[in-house]
Amino acid sequence: MARDLSIVVNGIRFENPFLPGSGPPGTNARVIAKSYDLGWGGMVCKTFSMDASKVVNTSPRYAKLRGRESNEVIGFENIELISDRPFEHWLDDCRQLKKNYPGKVLVASIMEEYTKERWQEITRLVQETGVDAFELNLSCPHGLPERKMGMAMGEDPSIVEEVTRWVREVSRIPVWAKMTPNVGHPTEPAAAALRGGADGLSLINTILSVVGIDLKTLRPQPTVEGHAVPGGYSGPAVRPIALRQVMEVARANPGVTISGMGGVETGYDAAQFIALGASTVQVCTGAMLRGYELITELCEGLDKVLTDHGMANVRELVGKSLPYFTTHADLVARQAAAKAAAKLGSGRDATTWNGAIATETAALTNE
Numbered sequence: 001m002a003r004d005l006s007i008v009v010n011g012i013r014f015e016n017p018f019l020p021g022s023g024p025p026g027t028n029a030r031v032i033a034k035s036y037d038l039g040w041g042g043m044v045c046k047t048f049s050m051d052a053s054k055v056v057n058t059s060p061r062y063a064k065l066r067g068r069e070s071n072e073v074i075g076f077e078n079i080e081l082i083s084d085r086p087f088e089h090w091l092d093d094c095r096q097l098k099k100n101y102p103g104k105v106l107v108a109s110i111m112e113e114y115t116k117e118r119w120q121e122i123t124r125l126v127q128e129t130g131v132d133a134f135e136l137n138l139s140c141p142h143g144l145p146e147r148k149m150g151m152a153m154g155e156d157p158s159i160v161e162e163v164t165r166w167v168r169e170v171s172r173i174p175v176w177a178k179m180t181p182n183v184g185h186p187t188e189p190a191a192a193a194l195r196g197g198a199d200g201l202s203l204i205n206t207i208l209s210v211v212g213i214d215l216k217t218l219r220p221q222p223t224v225e226g227h228a229v230p231g232g233y234s235g236p237a238v239r240p241i242a243l244r245q246v247m248e249v250a251r252a253n254p255g256v257t258i259s260g261m262g263g264v265e266t267g268y269d270a271a272q273f274i275a276l277g278a279s280t281v282q283v284c285t286g287a288m289l290r291g292y293e294l295i296t297e298l299c300e301g302l303d304k305v306l307t308d309h310g311m312a313n314v315r316e317l318v319g320k321s322l323p324y325f326t327t328h329a330d331l332v333a334r335q336a337a338a339k340a341a342a343k344l345g346s347g348r349d350a351t352t353w354n355g356a357i358a359t360e361t362a363a364l365t366n367e
């Protein structure tokens, strides 16, 4: 690599900003070790709770949306729950991974029922294994909300604040709150998590969706015994929505730590999340569909973007595109100013330009 892809986030050094996102890529220690061996900077493990006996998955639980002409997967829907592996197995896995890979980052994704005791107990037990950070799953959109978990918490800012505070009270390591995109204003639960003491925010989790109806049977997909529930949508189709949510949260909270995700498949996709304020980037569906080997392409693409812009490291790219978001009125003023400046034939020197924008903005504001 021509550039240094390492980055320090909440005091943790990542050798590169890429982590497989919580989901099938982080199912157990064996596959997590494989991702580390292939060069991922860290891993967010599959979400687990203290009582796996309540987690019952269905089959099938995935469905794909493909391009009309190409066979490419555009969008991916899942109705998968959190991990159904026993809690003790997860504690062993975390201990073993931190022993064998001390230089790699392990983020434990946890979820619990809505009681202070349970959230604080899982936090205490998991942090003893030596994991580097927590990601609080306050955002799984399917299945768990029926038990008042996941998105049922994440869509209510007061619960987000409360749960984050419970964890913050006992956690000695950084805490990221993973946010749901299934809200009108993502900045509201994000602000609540920060009030509760979150050190960072992860976004987005999946988008509630119905991926399609089989027109032969009129059954929605994925179909379990002829029936279905809305599931969580991910993959390339969600990227523009994820970028927008990351941008809004970053603009509302300058300097906040963001782990961005949603439809990332290349280093160029990832660079866009970083330019909008993310300092790490997670890849879940991309790693499922293309394999952990994707990490080489991710690093090469990001390295190329940094090189093209003469940037020495990833930190220099963080948030670089944020100043270019503005209001519609300002766009109109800028456009009018550009036309006025062109008419004057005065070129685009800064004084004329700023003067023209100020005049146009004043005119718009007075309307």
Ligand SMILES: Cc1cc2nc3c(=O)[nH]c(=O)nc-3n(C[C@H](O)[C@H](O)[C@H](O)COP(=O)(O)O)c2cc1C
Binding pocket: 021, 022, 023, 024, 046, 047, 076, 078, 080, 081, 082, 083, 109, 137, 140, 178, 204, 205, 206, 233, 234, 235, 236, 238, 261, 262, 263, 264, 282, 283, 284, 285, 286
């Ligand atoms: C099959 C599947 C299972 C997932 N399981 C979890 C989970 O256990 N916990 C969690 O926080 N997010 C989970 N997610 C959401 C992803 O971590 C990620 O937020 C989302 O899919 C968007 O990123 P992507 O387009 O790179 O997949 C899952 C996603 C998929 C596709």
